[in-house]
Amino acid sequence: xxxxxxxxxxxxxxxxxxxxxxxxxxxxxxxxxxxxxxxxxxxxxxxxxxxxxxxxxxxxxxxxxxxxxxxxxxxxxxxxxxxxxxxxxxxxxxxxxxxxxxxxxxxxxxxxxxxxxxxxxxxxxxxxxxxxxxxxxxxxxxxxxxxxxxxxxxxxxxxxxxxxxxxxxxxxxxxxxxxxxxxxxxxxxxxxxxxxxxxxxxxxxxxxxxxxxxxxx
Amino acid sequence: xxxxxxxxxxxxxxxxxxxxxxxxxxxxxxxxxxxxxxxxxxxxxxxxxxxxxxxxxxxxxxxxxxxxxxxxxxxxxxxxxxxxxxxxxxxxxxxxxxxxxxxxxxxxxxxxxxxxxxxxxxxxxxxxxxxxxxxxxxxxxxxxxxxxxxxxxxxxxxxxxxxxxxxxxxxxxxxxxxxxxxxxxxxxxxxxxxxxxxxxxxxxxxxxxxxxxxxxxxxxxxxxxxxxxxxxxxxxxxxxxxxxxxxxxxxxxxxxx
Numbered sequence: 001x002x003x004x005x006x007x008x009x010x011x012x013x014x015x016x017x018x019x020x021x022x023x024x025x026x027x028x029x030x031x032x033x034x035x036x037x038x039x040x041x042x043x044x045x046x047x048x049x050x051x052x053x054x055x056x057x058x059x060x061x062x063x064x065x066x067x068x069x070x071x072x073x074x075x076x077x078x079x080x081x082x083x084x085x086x087x088x089x090x091x092x093x094x095x096x097x098x099x100x101x102x103x104x105x106x107x108x109x110x111x112x113x114x115x116x117x118x119x120x121x122x123x124x125x126x127x128x129x130x131x132x133x134x135x136x137x138x139x140x141x142x143x144x145x146x147x148x149x150x151x152x153x154x155x156x157x158x159x160x161x162x163x164x165x166x167x168x169x170x171x172x173x174x175x176x177x178x179x180x181x182x183x184x185x186x187x188x189x190x191x192x193x194x195x196x197x198x199x200x201x202x203x204x205x206x207x208x209x210x211x212x213x214x215x216x217x
Numbered sequence: 218x219x220x221x222x223x224x225x226x227x228x229x230x231x232x233x234x235x236x237x238x239x240x241x242x243x244x245x246x247x248x249x250x251x252x253x254x255x256x257x258x259x260x261x262x263x264x265x266x267x268x269x270x271x272x273x274x275x276x277x278x279x280x281x282x283x284x285x286x287x288x289x290x291x292x293x294x295x296x297x298x299x300x301x302x303x304x305x306x307x308x309x310x311x312x313x314x315x316x317x318x319x320x321x322x323x324x325x326x327x328x329x330x331x332x333x334x335x336x337x338x339x340x341x342x343x344x345x346x347x348x349x350x351x352x353x354x355x356x357x358x359x360x361x362x363x364x365x366x367x368x369x370x371x372x373x374x375x376x377x378x379x380x381x382x383x384x385x386x387x388x389x390x391x392x393x394x395x396x397x398x399x400x401x402x403x404x405x406x407x408x409x410x411x412x413x414x415x416x417x418x419x420x421x422x423x424x425x426x427x428x429x430x431x432x433x434x435x436x437x438x439x440x441x442x443x444x445x446x447x448x449x450x451x452x453x454x455x456x457x458x459x460x461x462x463x464x465x466x467x468x469x470x471x472x473x474x
Contacts, residue, residue, distance in 0.1 A: 006471045076470070077469045078458065078466045078469050079466055079470060081457070082458065214458060214459025215459075
């Protein structure tokens with residue numbers, strides 16, 4: 001019963017997961033860098049984030065092609081099927097997170113010469129929470145751990161609340177001083193991008209639950 | 218109780234061939250107008266189970282069948298039941314196409330003549346060949362030998378021969394394993410079409426085939442004593458996407474067997 005006539009298939013699946021882990025670390029770096037660049041007003045770094053999004057896009061397509069080739073060659077069933085389906089979804093989620101990093105990079109460029117409204121505190125905090133969710137969603141994937149996935153899923157509320165808080169603060173600032181409207185709007189966009197990053201991490205957590213249990217919450 | 222969802226019901230089935238126990242405690246219902254696939258490693262007893270469903274095991278010396286198998290709530294092993302009558306209701310198609318060395322027409326008409334059919338034989342032959350998706354290919358050579366047909370066509374001819382006597386259930390033992398991919402697809406399509414009118418039970422080694430053609434799947438395994446038993450059965454979508462038993466998972470993903 002321990003015979004494994006499918007060693008090469010198992011190896012291909014393990015390699016796919018490694019590539020997803022690589023993609024996720026590319027994306028995580030891009031998100032952190034985009035927010036650092038925005039806080040420190042470093043246009044050069046914002047430009048880097050924007051340029052590097054192509055690498056993330058390419059990696060996504062590479063992983064997708066491999067998933068499709070595996071489906072065609074192995075015609076996977078049961079746990080194998082769920083694994084490849086989850087990999088495909090997770091890859092798309094990661095690539096979209098990369099797009100949010102690129103979006104924040106573009107906001108960095110738009111803000112370029114303009115003075116700060118106030119030092120950024122909550123946006124970096126949101127970034128930390130969202131990237132932590134991303135890291136833990138990948139940990140859940142690697143360990144096939146539904147409990148970790150469920151925690152990530154639950155943590156999305158914290159990020160949503162922080163987004164609401166940032167949103168209302170910035171609206172107040174705009175009301176008090178209409179000269180800040182453009183800059184405050186940019187910051188709302190950045191916060192919104194981070195809120196979406198957390199949503200995508202939640203999607204990954206859902207895919208882990210599907211992979212392990214066959215059910216999504 | 219005609220009209221219920223279950224057409225065939227197996228309860229606590231135990232089968233011995235002499236000293237050897239081939240199946241133990243199998244209980245399984247087969248749903249009307251659906252395709253049920255029996256899967257499992259070689260020697261797990263799935264063909265034995267199939268053969269019990271229309272008393273083909275009566276032909277095997279030393280086979281002993283215990284338990285209950287009902288067709289439309291009638292125990293088919295009850296004393297006084299004629300196995301030949303059972304097989305009129307529950308037909309079988311085998312792994313290797315086995316047409317008789319007769320004409321195409323007479324292959325299909327064979328069962329009708331044997332049973333003293335009084336109606337329009339030509340009409341039944343045409344209908345059966347049409348249902349078996351073979352009519353267009355053979356209508357101009359009905360009186361040529363069945364041996365001139367390709368393997369895939371011969372298998373569809375055997376299906377037509379089974380359909381001619383109007384069974385309610387068709388048992389198929391690896392019906393496409395001797396065929397090429399085109400012949401296989403033709404048989405699989407046919408099974409889907411036939412499920413509108415018939416209840417089908419198919420034994421297959423091909424997981425993708427079971428996934429493609431069946432509505433329900435039952436997975437059998439054998440124990441250390443080599444007796445076959447049922448591990449898990451249910452909707453095919455569940456069995457092939459999210460089986461509940463890890464032995465099912467291991468088998469259908471090729472981790473053993």
